[in-house]
Amino acid sequence: MTRTAAIIGGGIIGGGWAARFLLNGWDVRVYDPDPEAERKITEVLVNARRSLPGLTDVALPAEGCLSFGASLAEVVADAELIVEAVPERLDVKRAVYAEIEAANTDGIIASSTSGIMPSDLQAELAYPGRLIVAHPFNPVYLLPLVELVGGAQTDAAHIEKAKGIYSDLGMYPLHCRVEIEGFLSDRLQEALWREALWLLKDEVATAEEIDAAVAYGPGLRWAQMGTMQTFHLAGGEGGMRAMLAMFGPCLKWPWTKLMDVPELTDDFVEMVGDQCDTQAGALSPRDLEVIRDDNLVGIIRSLKAQNWGAGAVAQAHDRRLRAGTVQAARAADLPADQPVLTARRVVPLDWTDYNGHMTESRYLHAFADATDRFMEIIGCDADYIASGGSYFTAETHIRHLDEVHAGARIDITTRVILGEGKKMHLWHEMREGDRLLASGEHFLLHVSLETRKPTPPSEAIAAALVRFAAGHADLPAPEGLGRAIGGPR
Structure with missing residues (x-):
């Protein structure tokens, strides 16, 4: 509803x-x-x-x-x-x-x-x-x-x-x-802003210099850790206790003017406004918003790869979006006689290159994610991998068939060409609606993470893989399967 x-x-x-x-x-x-x-x-x-x-x-x-x-x-x-x-x-x-x-x-x-x-x-x-x-x-x-x-x-x-x-x-x-x-947050922000206004009022620094003092140093730390954890780390092995012992006396020194606010005279307001206009240059507020959004997506996605801070929130949102949909299903929940949906997503801003379309490495990224999802479907999930087995990719071939742009909503479907013993041969197709964008052919071997050598998968994984291989065998052979570079597209 x-x-x-x-x-x-x-x-x-x-x-x-x-x-x-x-x-x-x-x-x-x-x-x-x-x-x-x-x-x-x-x-x-x-x-x-x-x-x-x-x-x-x-x-x-x-x-x-x-x-x-x-x-x-x-x-x-x-x-x-x-x-x-x-x-x-x-x-x-x-x-x-x-x-x-x-x-x-x-x-x-x-x-x-x-x-x-x-x-x-x-x-x-x-x-x-x-x-x-x-x-x-x-x-x-x-x-x-x-x-x-x-x-x-x-x-x-x-x-x-x-x-x-x-x-x-x-x-x-x-x-x-x-x-x-x-x-909480505005009290902390206002304390920093209040001191910034004093630095401007006393002509210690310009607006651009004050922003640089945050953006190129502590701001990058604050994106992943707050004030307390940042200073806890600054204390080394002794943590916050050592930090307070070393620098606690400084807190009594008159470094800041956090209890006072400079008088916001018309001249002072104009000075601050002029400096901020100069800092923006030819960029309009809308231009700055686009730059800000691009940077925030990049920072949060970087944190997402570590499942940390704001990135952990984004990871949790992904799990909620998948829950109850085909994107969270396992082998027993899916028909074996049709390609399996292994990805449904939007192409993010940082996946495009100087030509405005998806970078070659991101095609592999998307297909690798699809492979990981198929592995999860058949039971080769995080728990199984932690027990000592996984699939390693031995060979990959990607065809770039049409342009993919940021914001495109793409689906990837996966077929099993071969699934027997230690071997898994997958065929991925990436589409935006009915438009075929790319195909990825992946050959993988099941490996023991202890010996780093090929070994048969568990019986449950082998059975799930064979089930899909048998069901997909009756589908028409994909166009481009087994193709070498330079052949007909």
Whole structure:
């Protein structure tokens, strides 16, 4: 059953929420009296559609339906989740909540506020238990963190339900257990920003130099580890205790001005704005968003390979997307007389080259993933490999038949040409819809990981492999099977 989210407010955050929900299969209704709201959200969706699918190695579900309501009441009626993303003014938010309650008394109200206390938000509600804060980070459709904060009257069951909702969206729901102004992340961000403003005010550094001091050093560490674990490692074998012993006295030195804010005079604001404009050069905000999104996809995918930090969240999202589909099936669940679906995904941004199409190595990457998936299907999974057996690829031949571009939704199907004893001969075909993009022919041998020599697989794996080999033997021989380089395509 399709789930529905209502979003009140179509700015940067509301648009990001719309994209995150929509691309994960939810229907989304938006209300914003701004006549430009639909255009703004459409532009956010352009960026989200090109970048978010690249975080997953599984195709996202079919996109939900996006609609714009003429009234707030129309949008929130019967919605399971109501996302409030209006300006940071308590009176405005409370007025919105009064309209919501007149039309919907059941859905969770999730405020995107960056720091207003949820107890203040819910103080005038007739049903205060359903209001929570769900504070995201821009771009909402890529960054996984969402801070969940309850107020004095929030029903804990709604926090738990929200954890499930945001996890299913590929996010990391961080429950801030203590209600505090600014929550957790913004308090940390503001401390750094406050010091950056002083460095600008005192003409110690320019905006570009301050950003370089983060982007080329600690920022790269922060992408995978937070402040505490970073300094724990900096203490060497002694960990955080050694770090505090060595550098603790420095914390008493007047290095920073974190308790004060420079006066935001018109001249100072103009100076900061001019430096940031200079730093951006000819790049528009939309240009910078594309660059930002490309970099975030690359960083998160890199972390994904290590199953670490934000990458572990992306891995978990992949598992949820596969669960209950053919992409999680095993041999006994699949017919043996037709090719097996071994991959369904979108080509990510970092898989393309200077010609704008998929790099040669990524064809092999995709087919290798398909081989791994087929191995899993027949029982050669992580547990089996840990017990000492696996298949090693001995020979590969790939035909590049048509161009593949970033964003293409591809399927790979696999046939068993030979499956007997130690040998496994597979034929993969990559398609976008009905268009054949490439084929991959792989010959593998089952090997003992202890001796590194060929050895027969387990009886269960051998039986599953023989079953597919027998079923696929009746299919017409694939065009190009056994082809040598230079022959007819």
